[in-house]
Amino acid sequence: MYTGDFLRNLLQKPIPLAPLDLGGEVSGAVARLDLLHPVVSGNKLFKLWYYLDRYHREGYESVVTFGGAYSNHLVATAFACSEMGIPCMGVVRGEEPRRWGQTLEDCRALGMQLAFVSREEYRALARTEAGAAARGALVIPEGGAGALGIRGAGLILKAIAEQHTFSHILMAVGTGTTLQGIDRALLPGQRAVGVPVIAVPPEEQAAFAERLGGVGLVHGYSLGGYGKHTPGLLDFMRSFYEQQGVPTDFVYTGKAAFALMDLAHNGYFPRGSRVLFLHTGGLQGNRSLSPGVLGF
Numbered sequence: 001m002y003t004g005d006f007l008r009n010l011l012q013k014p015i016p017l018a019p020l021d022l023g024g025e026v027s028g029a030v031a032r033l034d035l036l037h038p039v040v041s042g043n044k045l046f047k048l049w050y051y052l053d054r055y056h057r058e059g060y061e062s063v064v065t066f067g068g069a070y071s072n073h074l075v076a077t078a079f080a081c082s083e084m085g086i087p088c089m090g091v092v093r094g095e096e097p098r099r100w101g102q103t104l105e106d107c108r109a110l111g112m113q114l115a116f117v118s119r120e121e122y123r124a125l126a127r128t129e130a131g132a133a134a135r136g137a138l139v140i141p142e143g144g145a146g147a148l149g150i151r152g153a154g155l156i157l158k159a160i161a162e163q164h165t166f167s168h169i170l171m172a173v174g175t176g177t178t179l180q181g182i183d184r185a186l187l188p189g190q191r192a193v194g195v196p197v198i199a200v201p202p203e204e205q206a207a208f209a210e211r212l213g214g215v216g217l218v219h220g221y222s223l224g225g226y227g228k229h230t231p232g233l234l235d236f237m238r239s240f241y242e243q244q245g246v247p248t249d250f251v252y253t254g255k256a257a258f259a260l261m262d263l264a265h266n267g268y269f270p271r272g273s274r275v276l277f278l279h280t281g282g283l284q285g286n287r288s289l290s291p292g293v294l295g296f
């Protein structure tokens with residue numbers, strides 16, 4: 001399989017684990033995917049692995065993918081493509097902002113061509129592969145979702161030597177691609193727990209779970225809604241860092257860590273459980289907060 005040495009080396013590094021204090025009679029650890037790389041930490045490169053493999057096997061000429069103006073997936077794709085010399089385009093949801101944020105600047109600096117389309121156009125485009133494929137471009141779905149993204153996410157557990165010591169594996173959920181990949185890579189007796197960072201209304205929760213193949217989800221931790229935050233969340237992230245030494249981001253991992261501590265505190269995990277928290281990265285997203293607000 002050819003996916004470029006840089007990606008192979010990165011993804012075959014063992015993922016560092018650190019202990020987490022969950023109180024009571026539940027033990028915990030965090031898998032620091034955020035430490036894998038300074039620019040493109042986290043789960044996104046795992047989800048890209050099989051797409052980039054397909055790019056080479058099937059002789060495409062470029063990559064097209066989709067995301068919002070703060071998308072970690074766009075940056076990860078831009079980075080991987082720049083490392084591998086692949087021309088790439090990011091289709092960005094919504095009008096071009098007057099001042100580009102850090103994410104878009106990063107993508108541009110990495111050589112990604114950016115096209116801004118209206119939300120309506122985006123919805124139509126993000127779901128069709130035909131147009132771009134006809135021009136020799138491999139289309140990677142928004143967020144690195146889809147079957148190849150799910151397979152790639154399963155590689156995360158392969159890089160954790162102590163996987164078999166855990167009873168539960170907990171992580172933030174956006175598209176749910178990572179959760180589905182983890183769920184399929186579980187050992188007998190293990191459970192995956194997903195924390196959606198998007199508020200899903202109660203009447204839509206059953207359909208949401210079904211779309212992800214019936215995986216375990218805990219709702220109620222969107223804390224202000226997707227991409228937003230509450231003062232309570234920022235306070236929690238500060239104290240989680242002070243007490244556990246783990247920095248988190250306000251879009252994904254801060255909310256998942258909040259859920260983890262809340263669930264542990266409320267007896268969600270049976271006595272004797274050993275819980276692994278997947279730190280899926282995303283720390284660069286904190287650059288949009290006022291400097292100094294988090295203390296890390």
Ligand SMILES: *Cc1c(COP(=O)(O)O)cnc(C)c1O
Nearest residue numbers: 174175176177178252280281282
């Ligand atoms: C994208 C992302 C997620 C969500 O991953 P999905 O596979 O879309 O559910 C979680 N954490 C971070 C930091 C991310 O960037």
